Amino acid sequence: MAARSELAHRLLEFKASLMGRMVPKVLSRKSDGIDGVAKKMAAKGLPAEPDTSLAQELEHPDDVPEIVTRHQK
Amino acid sequence: MTMTDPARSAGKTKTRTGYSVCTICDIGCQLRTTTEDGVVKKVEQHDNPLLAKNICYKGTAAPQIHNHPERLRVPLKRMGERGADQWEEISYQQAIEEIAERLQTVVDTHGPEAFGVSTSGWNTQTTHGLDRRFMNLLGSPNWTSGVSLCAGNTAAVSRLTYGWYTLPDFDNTKCFVLLGHNPRKHSWTPIYNRLDSARARGATSIVVDPRLSEQAEKATIHLQIKAGTDAALLLGWVKVIIDEKLYDEKFVEEWCVGFEDLKRRADDYPLDRVAEICGVDADLIARAARMYAEADGAAIPWTPITDMQLDSTSSIRLQCILRAITGNVDAVGGERFFGLNPGYRTESELQLHDEISPEQRAKQLGYSTHPAYTYRTAEILRPHMKKVWGHEWIDMVMGCHMANPSELFRAMADGDPYPVKAFFTLGNNSLMSYPNQHQILRAMLNQDLIVAHEIFMTPTAMLADYVMPGDVFSERNHIADSWAWTSNLTLNEAVATAPEEASSSFRFWTDLAHAMGFGDRFPWNSLEEVIDYRLEPSGTTFEEFRAEKYMDVQPPKYRKYRKTGFATPSGKVELSSSILGDLGFDPLPYHRPAPATSDEFPYRVFSGVREDPFFQTGQRNIGVLRRRVPAPHFFVHPDDAAAEGLVDEEWALLETAHGEVRMKVSIQDSIRQGHIRVPHGWWYPETRGEVDLAGAFVSSDAVLTVDTDDVLDYEQGIPHFKGYPGRISPCDAPEGMSSITLGTE
Numbered sequence: 117m118a119a120r121s122e123l124a125h126r127l128l129e130f131k132a133s134l135m136g137r138m139v140p141k142v143l144s145r146k147s148d149g150i151d152g153v154a155k156k157m158a159a160k161g162l163p164a165e166p167d168t169s170l171a172q173e174l175e176h177p178d179d180v181p182e183i184v185t186r187h188q189k
Numbered sequence: 190m191t192m193t194d195p196a197r198s199a200g201k202t203k204t205r206t207g208y209s210v211c212t213i214c215d216i217g218c219q220l221r222t223t224t225e226d227g228v229v230k231k232v233e234q235h236d237n238p239l240l241a242k243n244i245c246y247k248g249t250a251a252p253q254i255h256n257h258p259e260r261l262r263v264p265l266k267r268m269g270e271r272g273a274d275q276w277e278e279i280s281y282q283q284a285i286e287e288i289a290e291r292l293q294t295v296v297d298t299h300g301p302e303a304f305g306v307s308t309s310g311w312n313t314q315t316t317h318g319l320d321r322r323f324m325n326l327l328g329s330p331n332w333t334s335g336v337s338l339c340a341g342n343t344a345a346v347s348r349l350t351y352g353w354y355t356l357p358d359f360d361n362t363k364c365f366v367l368l369g370h371n372p373r374k375h376s377w378t379p380i381y382n383r384l385d386s387a388r389a390r391g392a393t394s395i396v397v398d399p400r401l402s403e404q405a406e407k408a409t410i411h412l413q414i415k416a417g418t419d420a421a422l423l424l425g426w427v428k429v430i431i432d433e434k435l436y437d438e439k440f441v442e443e444w445c446v447g448f449e450d451l452k453r454r455a456d457d458y459p460l461d462r463v464a465e466i467c468g469v470d471a472d473l474i475a476r477a478a479r480m481y482a483e484a485d486g487a488a489i490p491w492t493p494i495t496d497m498q499l500d501s502t503s504s505i506r507l508q509c510i511l512r513a514i515t516g517n518v519d520a521v522g523g524e525r526f527f528g529l530n531p532g533y534r535t536e537s538e539l540q541l542h543d544e545i546s547p548e549q550r551a552k553q554l555g556y557s558t559h560p561a562y563t564y565r566t567a568e569i570l571r572p573h574m575k576k577v578w579g580h581e582w583i584d585m586v587m588g589c590h591m592a593n594p595s596e597l598f599r600a601m602a603d604g605d606p607y608p609v610k611a612f613f614t615l616g617n618n619s620l621m622s623y624p625n626q627h628q629i630l631r632a633m634l635n636q637d638l639i640v641a642h643e644i645f646m647t648p649t650a651m652l653a654d655y656v657m658p659g660d661v662f663s664e665r666n667h668i669a670d671s672w673a674w675t676s677n678l679t680l681n682e683a684v685a686t687a688p689e690e691a692s693s694s695f696r697f698w699t700d701l702a703h704a705m706g707f708g709d710r711f712p713w714n715s716l717e718e719v720i721d722y723r724l725e726p727s728g729t730t731f732e733e734f735r736a737e738k739y740m741d742v743q744p745p746k747y748r749k750y751r752k753t754g755f756a757t758p759s760g761k762v763e764l765s766s767s768i769l770g771d772l773g774f775d776p777l778p779y780h781r782p783a784p785a786t787s788d789e790f791p792y793r794v795f796s797g798v799r800e801d802p803f804f805q806t807g808q809r810n811i812g813v814l815r816r817r818v819p820a821p822h823f824f825v826h827p828d829d830a831a832a833e834g835l836v837d838e839e840w841a842l843l844e845t846a847h848g849e850v851r852m853k854v855s856i857q858d859s860i861r862q863g864h865i866r867v868p869h870g871w872w873y874p875e876t877r878g879e880v881d882l883a884g885a886f887v888s889s890d891a892v893l894t895v896d897t898d899d900v901l902d903y904e905q906g907i908p909h910f911k912g913y914p915g916r917i918s919p920c921d922a923p924e925g926m927s928s929i930t931l932g933t934e
Binding site for chain 2: 125128129131135136137140142145159174175176177180185
């Protein structure tokens, strides 16, 4: 980091700020206008196929009984 | 009495899906929750692809948690002896009235400082600062939380150095350093995802950990140090970086004070000394220091490890110092000062810290002894916070004006330095959440009034006079603000119906204030009203926010200090801390050796470790989660296991000078020889009624540690969890264990 010049700082900050201004558009509920364009751009950067392994890891079996206490009211 | 509406306005439609902020752990993943007739049926990934990976199997277990057959649904009043676990069901209104009356008696008899609160904002979420508001109006400064030894204290200590608390600029970083922190796919998931993304972009990583953890396996450099020697390691890094002129000379010259003092202190830590302390090769330490310093944007994400050490303040400050001298503070790819969201009032503003007198603030336990995260330092920082951030009181990660928990429990147990006789615990199994569990038990048995606000019966709640059923994230509207760690706001929608007599923490504090005669200072009748009040500066309401977005993210601004300076007394980064110096502490960071191992206690024990299916002491009663880790395990190196006669999956007894616990053994090559890893927060809910306090003293790591002054961090009063002496031997299974625990199902 010691080697980063003022110009390099400013260029990186400009780029990061530009990207940062897109994020709220991606996270809005609107899908038209700039928000829609931002969402499409963001989607391009993601894998085309969803990660199915994650979905499997997230599942819980239906037949697991709940753990209940031995305490008597 | 005015009773506000319970959080049960939703649930009218048959099927409903809403956006949620999961509170099953403290990371706050954004999810979608679906209900049928007000009952949670499914939790799934967010439909925005940017957020969709931020989910773990704890989150998808929300239906099992929220609908659990033994969830608390009705207020309970103790019958018989404290801890007898015998209860009478009463109405919410009766409970509030009786609690108010009994609390007033304690305040009248012993003064308002005799009232203590321990809470976990992560679990309760909807307090909106009203707990502190209630206490400040009453006159008690004795609020504490688990954040006193996990993240909140990091925030408070970071402010001593540069007046704020950082979060990595993950999207742009070229190198990151994990000090024992081990985000995994199902634990701290969003951070795990961001670290993986950074690696995919080519970022290097340095992992410092006595274990070959999951993150260490992926690291560019793994420094397998002896537990608890982080401060020495980081001082070695500082020396390398200064000696080799790898620091940002311009930033140091313009924006830091105390560099020459720091240089002299670092000279006390030549690499051969550091290597000996840490048990790691000196060349590898130097390589790691260069990798961090030379990266064009490097980050040291928050870690719980250095929050829980004998020299925690120095360890945390060293991370701040490294960020600063390498020019990574508020820089692209380094660490950001997010600042506050200008559209959302802070919790601190609602807390009314000017309402409690300076005399009462000075009675805060820890104020005069271990002041780093108490009112005492917050008072010193007031003008500087105001100048830079626009507010005098900013409660970052809830951790910047806390009482010291060890002193609180001592006051509760022994009346030292004054009696604390009423204790409220909210979303916080306090008995098992702090060191010296035996003292905490004594403290609780010595109370005139204990109130627990929980969703399940816990060992702590079993000791209470009143147990109030809480709500869960699917049942309430909320906008989460991450307590000033970031400036992001995140939407949570009520889609389920809360139990009739359950209350949000907002409702609990509001109704109690009304019952005690100062309800006029709690003018909001619903959660939506208080959210609207907080959103007022943005010109929107909760409903408008909800209609437009599920997240509010402020555009990033970097190097803001060029306009404002830093919120410290000097206005600069204080490598040598004027506040610590003025308070009578060493203004420079140092390494403090942990209690030495001996023939009697030859192993270094590190505890407080989180496991994927659980958050803190929770979820051991959730079938689908508990069956993933049915019993607690010590991690032991194969050579140590052979030496002690330990067998994989058999039981062992771990003893320290202060206590003993039993767990199963997991023999692992990945752990450094001579070390034993202990998971946090184990008890056995299924044994309630047969084993004392549902096994709270069988396997809880809080039994192993004490909090006497000789083992506390000087500045904060933090206990040492990372590398204390212990011994281990084979033993029989504890009595009363269930077939789940024993593995005989």
